[in-house]
Amino acid sequence: MKQNAAQKNPQTLMVQGTTSDAGKSVLVAAICRILARHGNSVAPFKPQNMALNSAVTADGGEIGRAQAVQAEACYLEPSVTMNPVLLKPNTDIGAQVIVNGRAVGNMDSRQYHAYKPQLLEQVMAAHDGLKAQYGIVVVEGAGSPAEINLRDRDIANMGFAEVADCPVILVADIDRGGVFAHLVGTLELLSESERDRVKGFVINRFRGDIALLEPGLRWLEARTGKPVLGVIPYIRDLHIEAEDAFAMQQLEAAEQQLRAAVISYPRTSNHTDFDVLRMHPQVDCQFVRDVRRFSGADLLLLPGSKSVRNDLQWLADMGWREIIYRHLRLGGKLIGICGGYQMLGQRVHDPQGVESTAGSSDGLGLLAMETTLTGDKTLRNVTGYKRDTGSPLAGYEIHAGISRGLALNNPVFNVLDGDGGEVGEGAVNDENTVMGSYLHGLFDQPALLTEILDWAGLRHAEPFDYPAYRAAQIDRLAGVVEAAIPIATLYNLLSMEP
Numbered sequence: 001m002k003q004n005a006a007q008k009n010p011q012t013l014m015v016q017g018t019t020s021d022a023g024k025s026v027l028v029a030a031i032c033r034i035l036a037r038h039g040n041s042v043a044p045f046k047p048q049n050m051a052l053n054s055a056v057t058a059d060g061g062e063i064g065r066a067q068a069v070q071a072e073a074c075y076l077e078p079s080v081t082m083n084p085v086l087l088k089p090n091t092d093i094g095a096q097v098i099v100n101g102r103a104v105g106n107m108d109s110r111q112y113h114a115y116k117p118q119l120l121e122q123v124m125a126a127h128d129g130l131k132a133q134y135g136i137v138v139v140e141g142a143g144s145p146a147e148i149n150l151r152d153r154d155i156a157n158m159g160f161a162e163v164a165d166c167p168v169i170l171v172a173d174i175d176r177g178g179v180f181a182h183l184v185g186t187l188e189l190l191s192e193s194e195r196d197r198v199k200g201f202v203i204n205r206f207r208g209d210i211a212l213l214e215p216g217l218r219w220l221e222a223r224t225g226k227p228v229l230g231v232i233p234y235i236r237d238l239h240i241e242a243e244d245a246f247a248m249q250q251l252e253a254a255e256q257q258l259r260a261a262v263i264s265y266p267r268t269s270n271h272t273d274f275d276v277l278r279m280h281p282q283v284d285c286q287f288v289r290d291v292r293r294f295s296g297a298d299l300l301l302l303p304g305s306k307s308v309r310n311d312l313q314w315l316a317d318m319g320w321r322e323i324i325y326r327h328l329r330l331g332g333k334l335i336g337i338c339g340g341y342q343m344l345g346q347r348v349h350d351p352q353g354v355e356s357t358a359g360s361s362d363g364l365g366l367l368a369m370e371t372t373l374t375g376d377k378t379l380r381n382v383t384g385y386k387r388d389t390g391s392p393l394a395g396y397e398i399h400a401g402i403s404r405g406l407a408l409n410n411p412v413f414n415v416l417d418g419d420g421g422e423v424g425e426g427a428v429n430d431e432n433t434v435m436g437s438y439l440h441g442l443f444d445q446p447a448l449l450t451e452i453l454d455w456a457g458l459r460h461a462e463p464f465d466y467p468a469y470r471a472a473q474i475d476r477l478a479g480v481v482e483a484a485i486p487i488a489t490l491y492n493l494l495s496m497e498p
Helices: 024-037 065-073 109-134 158-164 179-188 192-197 210-224 271-279 308-317 320-329 339-343 446-456 466-484 487-493
Strands: 011-017 042-045 048-050 054-056 062-064 085-089 094-099 102-108 136-140 168-173 198-206 228-233 258-263 283-288 299-302 333-337 347-350 359-362 370-372 378-386 392-399 402-404 413-416 422-425 434-437
Touching (some): 011 158, 024 065, 024 136, 024 198, 024 487, 042 109, 054 392, 062 065, 085 109, 136 158, 179 210, 198 210, 258 446, 271 283, 271 466, 299 339, 308 339, 320 333, 333 339, 339 434
Parallel strands (some): 011 136, 299 333
Antiparallel strands (some): 094 102, 347 359
């Protein structure tokens, strides 16, 4: 890594958005990869994230999945310092609060609002540590800085920027319409000092002839006194793992030979586990919530859940239990991951009310096991192999609960236990039609993916290296963004010499 100006004079740049899903996560990933490709030492940061997609760091902490992707863009391993506060919603008004990688408890919105001042010191300590270590820190805001009801005690947007004393880029998505209103309106709702921090605008997802947009850009610059730093075109078929919202795009393929359906219950977590299936050229993988829209599949998948018992009840209420049983009677295959694995058992117990109210619920009864949820969350990265073939695997566990029962005598994998030994992981039924595992990232290993698809009914699966595909997509994104926002512009924002 070259010795750059930022390492001598550490700098922070923050990306905020006019709305949720304006492109903040993707723009931060792009800027990180651009700076890293030019030899700079750079790290991502998000003070506060609210998402059900998370990742496990090397030291066994939990952060938002988007920050793990941004770390990959920097050629770094993810760290808890990159996302010191993570909120994982488990009700419409409450969430599990994770600080520096560890859960500190469940809070409703009012409790968390009162708790936020205690978090600012920890947020700044994490940011300052990254800044000292890497020199450049690219920060992602949350939601919009113009959310008036949330500005008091804000640690996610301008509240952070003011304390960190950093410049801000404001990004808006033109594809959803009203881009000039979004930018001008957001700026108008900021205080004078906050407006001074905004150094320019980025317009995201533009389609069409840029010449037709230029009169609007000139008006915007004259109206606000802020430059348009770049217009990023709409990038078709771009795949960057979503922060939280379901990304419904799928790679176009001439012949998709296996149909897969992911049941997306209300508290689905880590749905990015299935991105590899959506990108595989021979797999038609869809997220399905409404049972009336399910027209059959070769493979059904139950993802993780932040509220297993509530989502089990939802499956029953929506008619999915009967659909799952019929799917298996007709010869289909079923995989449950993490919370979805727990659902496959006979009972799920929550005596302490870890995820919701205390009590027990009937599982799907497809594996002879029961799960008891506990306050201690399992967070670890694991390696191992598939027992019947020896294919290597790597993944990570994020779950509150211990499963026990006869089904665990027929594990799918062997994983290293940390003491040089091996233990069984996951379970498969006697008919070899139902498989469950606690491991996220299970499908990311090319050889293992091919074997699982073969088990599900896809013969002669094409090799598909998802990690390489994901890395190439980050490079593709960075190339498009750098064409719109030259490296010299980034250096100027960071007060660096080219």
